[in-house]
Amino acid sequence: MRTQIIDAIRARLQDRGLDAYLAYTPSNVFYVTGFPSFFLMEWWRMLGTVLAVVPADPAQPPALVVSDFEAGQAREDSGFADVRSFRGWAELRDAADLAGPAAPGSRPALYDTAEQDAVLRSVLADRGLLAGRIGTDLRHVLHDTVRRVAAYAAGLTWADMTDDLYELRSVKFDFEIERLRRATELSEAGMRHAVADLRPGLTASDMRLRYRQGVLDAAVADARYAGCTDEWVLPAIGRGAGGGAGLSDGDLIKFDCGTTVDGYRGDGGRTFAYRTVRPAARRLYDVLLGAHEKACAAVRPGTPAREVFRAAERHIRAGGYPSFTRGHYGHSVGIDTFHEEPPYLSAEEDRPLRPGMVLAVETPAYASDTGAIMIEDLVVVTEDGHEVLHRLPHELTVVG
DSSP, X not given: OOHHHHHHHHHHHHHHTOSEEEEOSHHHHHHHHOOOOHHHHHOGGGTTSSEEXXXXXXXXXXXXXXXXTTHHHHHHHHOOSXXXXXXXXXXXXXXHHHTSSOOSSOOOSSBOHHHHHHHHHHHHHHTTOTTSEEEEOGGGOOHXXXXXXXXXXXXXXXXXXXXXXXXXXXXXXXXXXHHXXXXXXXXXXXXXXXXXXXXXXXXXHHHHHHHHHHHHHHHHHOGGGTTEEEEEEEEEESSSSSXXXXXXXXXXXXXXXXXXXXXXXXOEEEEEEESSOOHHHHHHHHHHHHHHHHHHHTOSTTOBHHHHHHHHHHHHHHTTOTTXXXXXXXXXXXXXXXXXXXXXXXXXOOOBOOTTBEEEEEOOEEETTTEEEOOEEEEEEOSSSEEEOOOSOOSOEEEO
16 A cells, blocks of 8 residues: 555645545546556546545545456555445456356446445445545546535535645655656667667658657566556657658757656657758757756755746856747656646746656757757756756767
8 A cells, every 4th residue: 555645645634624535537546546547547538437535534544436347456556455346337257157147237338327426425424524524636526526426425525635636746755766767768768769770751750650669679678667558759850840851961850758657657858960960950959958957957955946947048048049938947747647747847936846856857949940859857856966867868969
């Protein structure tokens, strides 16, 4: 069981005077339980069908509500003693049992909301929470869920904990950093493979496939990456933000990419030049690289996030691009399917950086004349500074 995470959530509940937390989004159900429900995480229509309840009272155990098809795996992954299930459309039984007497009743076409409601009601009732103050990911909760809960727990009140959970998740435990480290290694394997043995005419789509192949080859070859579930990449070739007619001399090859390992989704990027470097691209790249170095140097405990932003922006504007603008120069990462999570390294973010934060520090530019540029690292805030997880060189490397 994820004791450290559950303890942190309970402390936040007690600070806010709440009785329990109901994990609702796919990311937060996984964060609380360690169980990556396939149905919930892959299909948006299953939102609200897998739920985790964490009471503020440490004497009350957490609980997980899930379909009977996934209940066994959920119990094993979460370590929760209280896993309650409702019937889904698919059953999971031994073939020998199927030859026995027919089970009473029939299965729903997908799932029965009344049965789901009865299961969640029982979890809340057993913990005296039917009239409690429940924190949840209210910003993302379906209206239908709120309506259904109100029908059997009229005295229950909701409180939004969306920002609370993002704040808790922004400081990583050691096991989370290790997963992001492996995700970074895989992503770099994908980039190295993508830029090997290049030829004229390759497109951004070709680079996407090459990157994917590099990730898959590395994952298959090493058991450390057995938990890799997916990869993503936004490639660009030539004088555009996302495409180009095909690779030719002097073109920039940009990668913004990551992989997911054991539920944790990395982010990073590099830019390469094919055979030669055009002067305008070299000038812009060198300024962005200097800004990236300034930004990373500012990453240390106690530094307000906005100072990382200011370090990058000051360098770019002083370097000959006074009208350059960008909303942020980085962000947290973790378990959302969209890899950018708060806090952002923006001009308005005054929260101080804390040890355990993992930030994607980036200084990109999307220019139609020079081509797209991305310089991005995952950076861990340590007790006395920072550690960069990416290992590929930052310099504009000529390939081909």
